[in-house]
Amino acid sequence: MIVVRVVQTGDVDALVSLAQETGPGLTTFKPDRDALMARIARTRRTLAGEATAAEAGYFFVMEDTATGDVAGVCGIETAVGLQQPFYNYRVSTVVHASQDLGIWTRMRALNISHDLTGYAEVCSLFLSPRYRAAGVGGLLSRSRFMFLAQFRDRFPERICAELRGHFDADGTSPFWRAVGSHFYQIDFNAADYLSAHGRKSFLAELMPRHPVYVELLPEEAQAVVGRTHADTIPARRMLEAEGLRYENHVDIFDAGPVLECHIADLRTVRESVVVPLEIGTPGADAAGLRSLVSNTSTGDFRVGFAAGIVQDGVFRLSAEEAAALNVAAGDAVRVLGPAQKPQQQ
Numbered sequence: 001m002i003v004v005r006v007v008q009t010g011d012v013d014a015l016v017s018l019a020q021e022t023g024p025g026l027t028t029f030k031p032d033r034d035a036l037m038a039r040i041a042r043t044r045r046t047l048a049g050e051a052t053a054a055e056a057g058y059f060f061v062m063e064d065t066a067t068g069d070v071a072g073v074c075g076i077e078t079a080v081g082l083q084q085p086f087y088n089y090r091v092s093t094v095v096h097a098s099q100d101l102g103i104w105t106r107m108r109a110l111n112i113s114h115d116l117t118g119y120a121e122v123c124s125l126f127l128s129p130r131y132r133a134a135g136v137g138g139l140l141s142r143s144r145f146m147f148l149a150q151f152r153d154r155f156p157e158r159i160c161a162e163l164r165g166h167f168d169a170d171g172t173s174p175f176w177r178a179v180g181s182h183f184y185q186i187d188f189n190a191a192d193y194l195s196a197h198g199r200k201s202f203l204a205e206l207m208p209r210h211p212v213y214v215e216l217l218p219e220e221a222q223a224v225v226g227r228t229h230a231d232t233i234p235a236r237r238m239l240e241a242e243g244l245r246y247e248n249h250v251d252i253f254d255a256g257p258v259l260e261c262h263i264a265d266l267r268t269v270r271e272s273v274v275v276p277l278e279i280g281t282p283g284a285d286a287a288g289l290r291s292l293v294s295n296t297s298t299g300d301f302r303v304g305f306a307a308g309i310v311q312d313g314v315f316r317l318s319a320e321e322a323a324a325l326n327v328a329a330g331d332a333v334r335v336l337g338p339a340q341k342p343q344q345q
Contacts, residue, residue: 001065001066001304001320001321001324001325002062002063002064002065002071002131002136002139002304002305003062003063003065003302003303003304003324003325004060004061004062004063004072004074004139004140004143004302004303004304005060005061005063005300005301005302005303006043006047006058006059006060006299006300006301006302007039007040007043007059007060007061007073008040009040009041009044011040011061011070012033012036012037012040014061014069014070015036015061015070015073016031016032016033016036017031017070018070018071018072018073018126018128019031019032019036019126021126021128021129022126029073029124029126039057039059039075040059042055042056042057042059043057043058043059046058046078047298047299048299053078053079053082054079054082054083055083056077056078056079056154057075057076057077057078058075058076058078058147059073059074059075059124060073060074060075060143060144060147060301061073062074062127062131062136062139062140062143064131065324071127071128071130071131071136072125072126072127072128072131072136072140073124073125073126074122074123074124074125074126074140074141074143074144075122075123075124075125075144076120076121076122076123076144076147076148076155077120077121077123078120078154078155078156079118079119079120079156080116080117080118080119080120080121080160081114081116081117081118081119082117082118085114085117085203086114086116086117086119087112087113087114087203087207087252088113088115088116088162088249088250088251088252088258089110089111089112089113089212089249089250089251089252089255090110090111090112090113090115090248090249091108091109091110091214091225091226091248091249091250092108092109092110092111092211092248093106093107093108093109094106094107094108094109094211094213095107107213107214107215108213108214108215108225109211109212109213109214110211110212110213110214110225110250111211112207112208112252113249115249116158116160116249116258116260118156118158119156119158119159119160119260120148120155120156120158120159120160120263121159121160121161121162122144122145122159122160122161122239123161123162125140125141125235127140135290135305137234137235137238138238139292139303139304139305141235141238141239142238142242142268142292142336143292143294143303145242145266145267145268145269146268146272146292146294146303146334146336147294147301147303148263148266148268148269149266149268149269149272149334150274150294150296150301150334151298152263152269155263156263157262157263157264158260158261158262158263159244159260159261159262159263159266160244160249160258160259160260161239161244161258161259161260162251162256162258163228163229163232163235163236163239163251163256163257163258163259164228164229164231164232164254164256165224165227165228165229165250165251165253165254165255165256165257166223166224166227166228166229166230166254166255166256167229167254172188173188173224173253173254173255174218174220174221174223174224175217175221175224175225175253175254175255176188176191176253176254177218177221178217178218178220178221179208179212179217179221180252180253183206183207183208184202184206184207185206188253188254191253192253195253203252207252221255224254224255225250225255226246226248226250226255226256226257227255227256227257228256228257229256232256236257236259239259240259241267242261242266242267242268243261243265243266243267244259244260244261244266245259245260245261246258246259247259247260267336268292268336271336271337272292272334272335272336273310273334273335274296274332274333274334274335275310275313275314275315275332275333275335276313276314276315276330276331276332276333277314277315277316277317277322277327277328277329277330277331277332277333278314278315278316278317278329279316279317279318279319279322279328279329280316280317280318281308281316281318282307282308282309282311282316283308283311283316285311286307286308286309286311289307289308289309289337289338290305290306290307290308290338291305291306291308291309291310291315291335291336291337291338292304292305292335292336293305293306293315293317293321293325293333293334293335293336294325294333294334295325295326295327295331295333295334296331296332296333296334297326300326302324302325302326303325304321304324304325306321309335309337309338310335310337315333315335317333
């Protein structure tokens with residue numbers, strides 16, 4: 001069974017290997033052993049209630065329980081911007097008009113913003129190409145929302161997700177070439193590395209002091225403001241299916257979109273239920289249906305897909321599935337059933 005679980009200290013070697021498969025633009029998951037060890041330790045402190053509000057965060061791994069292979073990662077930051085500033089650009093509209101000349105222009109402007117300070121953030125989503133099959137990416141992305149639903153009291157009111165922006169075929173960012181490179185005087189990967197490791201003072205020191213008019217940028221840079229990286233489009237669709245929306249904030253490095261919403265409005269938070277577990281097989285009326293199922297443990301949280309739906313107030317797992325999720329008969333499990341299809345009018 002493929003499950004997503006809370007990271008453990010022994011995962012570090014597998015994570016270093018997995019991070020080497022990522023490529024540019026994924027700021028929060030780099031093949032740096034020390035940084036990954038620090039993130040694991042931070043997750044364990046957060047689970048134990050020992051982390052401050054500014055440093056609290058969670059990191060999860062996807063594991064194939066049949067082989068022990070670590071196939072993906074994802075994370076949740078509890079409240080961004082409380083210690084290190086959480087910068088992004090707010091895309092606003094500026095209108096210039098002259099009544100005498102009969103001229104009216106409408107332009108987009110990028111303004112440095114701290115609007116999302118204090119939001120939770122879903123981040124660090126990466127799935128190895130070896131496991132990019134139907135449903136696996138959905139499990140990895142939605143696992144975080146099952147955790148949010150189960151431990152709602154650990155998180156603030158709103159949540160966001162920064163998505164990787166567009167890169168050219170040669171691996172460079174048109175937006176970075178047009179804007180960031182002129183102010184920071186270092187290449188994209190160097191700036192990305194510094195930001196990922198919390199060294200963000202250079203951003204405040206060197207970033208533009210005034211709005212950036214999008215229409216004054218080269219056309220290739222204009223075209224990528226708010227555009228999602230091709231590899232990240234499936235992740236965006238899953239986030240939008242959960243209820244997150246683009247609200248005119250973009251990343252300061254590559255202009256990738258930032259999605260956001262109230263946590264209470266997430267589909268998983270609204271629709272998942274907690275029921276007792278039985279060991280057995282689903283009833284006949286659940287044939288062909290799958291649900292997302294998690295345990296309710298903080299320190300060993302696990303979630304995976306299982307055949308069936310909630311029936312008669314319980315959910316049934318096979319003995320093997322129950323073992324993979326570290327639950328036993330009578331334990332509480334959280335279940336998100338398949339999306340309801342709209343009724344025909």
